[in-house]
Amino acid sequence: MKHVLAILVENKAGALTRISGLFSRRGFNIDNIAVGETVTPGIARMTITVEGSDPVIEQVMKQLHKLINVIKVSNLSKEPSVMRELMLIKVRADTGNRSDIQQIVETFRGKVVDVSPDSMIIEVTGTEDKLEAIKMMLEHFGIKEIVRTGKVALLRGTKTTRES
Amino acid sequence: MILKALEIEGVDQIFGFPGGAVLPLYNQLYDSPLKHLLVRHEQAAVHAADGYARVTGNPGVVFATSGPGATNLVTGIANAYMDSVPLVLITGQVASYFIGTDAFQEADITGITLPITKHNYLVKNAKDLPSILSEAFYIASTGRRGPVLIDIPKDVFDQEAPFEYNQQCHIAGYNPTYSGHAGQINRAVKAIRDAVRPVIFGGGGLIRAGADQALRELADTAKIPVILSLMGLGAFPGGNSLFLGMPGMHGSVTANYALTETDLIIAAGVRFDDRVTGKLENFAEKAKIIHIDIDPAEIGKNVNIDIPIVGDVRLVLEDLLRKLKPGNTAKWLKQIESWQAKYPTPTGSKGASSSLLPQFVIRELSRLSEPDTIVATDVGQHQMWTAQHFIIPAPNRFLTSGGLGTMGYGFPAAIGARLAAPDQRVLCITGDGSFQMNIQELATVVNNKMDITIALINNGSLGMVRQWQEFFYEKRYSHTILAECPDFVKVAEAYGVRALRATTEKEATRAIEEAFQTKGPVLIDFVVNPEENVYPMVAPNHPINQIITGGDF
Numbered sequence: 001m002k003h004v005l006a007i008l009v010e011n012k013a014g015a016l017t018r019i020s021g022l023f024s025r026r027g028f029n030i031d032n033i034a035v036g037e038t039v040t041p042g043i044a045r046m047t048i049t050v051e052g053s054d055p056v057i058e059q060v061m062k063q064l065h066k067l068i069n070v071i072k073v074s075n076l077s078k079e080p081s082v083m084r085e086l087m088l089i090k091v092r093a094d095t096g097n098r099s100d101i102q103q104i105v106e107t108f109r110g111k112v113v114d115v116s117p118d119s120m121i122i123e124v125t126g127t128e129d130k131l132e133a134i135k136m137m138l139e140h141f142g143i144k145e146i147v148r149t150g151k152v153a154l155l156r157g158t159k160t161t162r163e164s
Numbered sequence: 165m166i167l168k169a170l171e172i173e174g175v176d177q178i179f180g181f182p183g184g185a186v187l188p189l190y191n192q193l194y195d196s197p198l199k200h201l202l203v204r205h206e207q208a209a210v211h212a213a214d215g216y217a218r219v220t221g222n223p224g225v226v227f228a229t230s231g232p233g234a235t236n237l238v239t240g241i242a243n244a245y246m247d248s249v250p251l252v253l254i255t256g257q258v259a260s261y262f263i264g265t266d267a268f269q270e271a272d273i274t275g276i277t278l279p280i281t282k283h284n285y286l287v288k289n290a291k292d293l294p295s296i297l298s299e300a301f302y303i304a305s306t307g308r309r310g311p312v313l314i315d316i317p318k319d320v321f322d323q324e325a326p327f328e329y330n331q332q333c334h335i336a337g338y339n340p341t342y343s344g345h346a347g348q349i350n351r352a353v354k355a356i357r358d359a360v361r362p363v364i365f366g367g368g369g370l371i372r373a374g375a376d377q378a379l380r381e382l383a384d385t386a387k388i389p390v391i392l393s394l395m396g397l398g399a400f401p402g403g404n405s406l407f408l409g410m411p412g413m414h415g416s417v418t419a420n421y422a423l424t425e426t427d428l429i430i431a432a433g434v435r436f437d438d439r440v441t442g443k444l445e446n447f448a449e450k451a452k453i454i455h456i457d458i459d460p461a462e463i464g465k466n467v468n469i470d471i472p473i474v475g476d477v478r479l480v481l482e483d484l485l486r487k488l489k490p491g492n493t494a495k496w497l498k499q500i501e502s503w504q505a506k507y508p509t510p511t512g513s514k515g516a517s518s519s520l521l522p523q524f525v526i527r528e529l530s531r532l533s534e535p536d537t538i539v540a541t542d543v544g545q546h547q548m549w550t551a552q553h554f555i556i557p558a559p560n561r562f563l564t565s566g567g568l569g570t571m572g573y574g575f576p577a578a579i580g581a582r583l584a585a586p587d588q589r590v591l592c593i594t595g596d597g598s599f600q601m602n603i604q605e606l607a608t609v610v611n612n613k614m615d616i617t618i619a620l621i622n623n624g625s626l627g628m629v630r631q632w633q634e635f636f637y638e639k640r641y642s643h644t645i646l647a648e649c650p651d652f653v654k655v656a657e658a659y660g661v662r663a664l665r666a667t668t669e670k671e672a673t674r675a676i677e678e679a680f681q682t683k684g685p686v687l688i689d690f691v692v693n694p695e696e697n698v699y700p701m702v703a704p705n706h707p708i709n710q711i712i713t714g715g716d717f
Contacts, residue, residue: 068337163336
């Protein structure tokens, strides 16, 4: 099963290496990873999607917690949360099929953010399922390039994942 | 500034080896009251600091230069990390403006040691030094202990900065749990009360936490037999009737049978290493397990735990003690006694080609040394024979490389112990393979007139590997036979170390007696039966009750 972990970490040199190194060293698989600042200066938040059974995830969380730079680790998959990922897709497009593509993009509430004579870039945000679905729909036009941010997530309601 | 911080932290002994990038530091050391032991290889500095830390309980401090100086520390750091030994290592680095340019003697030692340190630092600015040093000592010596490395570029040593040192430090992401959860402790008390065949299985955590007294009271009160891992030896008196020895691969038959038949394991400061558990699926199938450890990540890592208790093992055992009533385990103890009677520790093969057996040598060393003797071992057969035959009556007297299994650990560790405990006998039991991995330290012991007895169990081979080749690789002795090379007596004498040789039991006893009366370093070359194997043995990844006994029973 996939788990989404939110990790609050001191934004210090090497902190990212410590975390990514820990995953490879202990044989845990990272699906995707997103990093960014938080409201507190000096503290970054990593969202890591990791595949594994419950005992494996428990061990991942404990090992992460042992890192001195790591302040907090939460498993957001265990509670109601909003999870999103952003994807940019460059797809082959010409005057003949541009409107077909446009229609698909609208259905998925995406945006066309760039157009050239033979291609378009589409921006789409959503859950993993949704991104996979639009990707599949666009495949037969010819996908030239894809980039994804990795999943980010917040707990629903007033609860937060803050440093204290 | 660094030396001042070390003084505030109560450091009095440093182990190290100078070089270009630490010249400013060594220049300061020149008129410092701090003592520094010059070794002959940086690896020996870490092992010596490790031995020093295990005996005193305080962090061992190491200095080394950049590049090769720092990389030579790596094995020692990994060794200390695996065995949870507190160390603070200070390495020089090339000047900060050279970092990343592949400068002369540059190595990314913080990168290299990331997975083998509890934490590490690259200091960019001298003003950060006081807080980093204070954090380093705090992290190394609290929670689950471990090595912390501080890498300091040469130009940072020379920077001026205000020195405000605060030993109290707060680190947001580091808050070890010391007292056990009351609810879990109550569950543990109930489980102990209900158990019919309980055992205590303790490890190195007991020693680090100073829990030996609490353990003894617990075992005596509840009448529970005690099994200790290699790292735990000394946490419970070796000669006590409730002591069953070490479990696992070369553990006693009784300990392995007890772990197989028990209905409750009280695991304290252990990490269920594969050398202990054997095949995991078959380990302690009938038992509930209480696991007490300061490191939450150890709980449930290898073995499923019924009652986890995160905390300082001494505090938790004391909590348990307050609630426990005298136990009645007479029937179980009777069963154990019958195993003990049936399966004593094997004392060696009969009719061996050489008249001197290594097990006899270890027993004699144990018999003739005082109870407060500190024993440091290397790694291999002699290590296991020492664990089996040398009676370790109290904690901090048995120094061995448990987790990493580092050949070359013992001799430098004995050097560290010598400085840590000037009034106790220090004995290094080593093998001809291991000893050659740090033999250069003979110069260190001679220069410093150190009273250390080196008992070299010389079987002319890398005995433990040879044993595995005999058992599991059809006696194809690929690169494990060292023959009698070099002549260790001559080597020792060339360094100025007194050396004796023993080839018979009589000579062995006489040599030990003589060595123990000699001032300064002495080496005894015990030429022993080369075919001797360590028994009992459980083949790797086999259930621990499937024991190869070597036909001695």
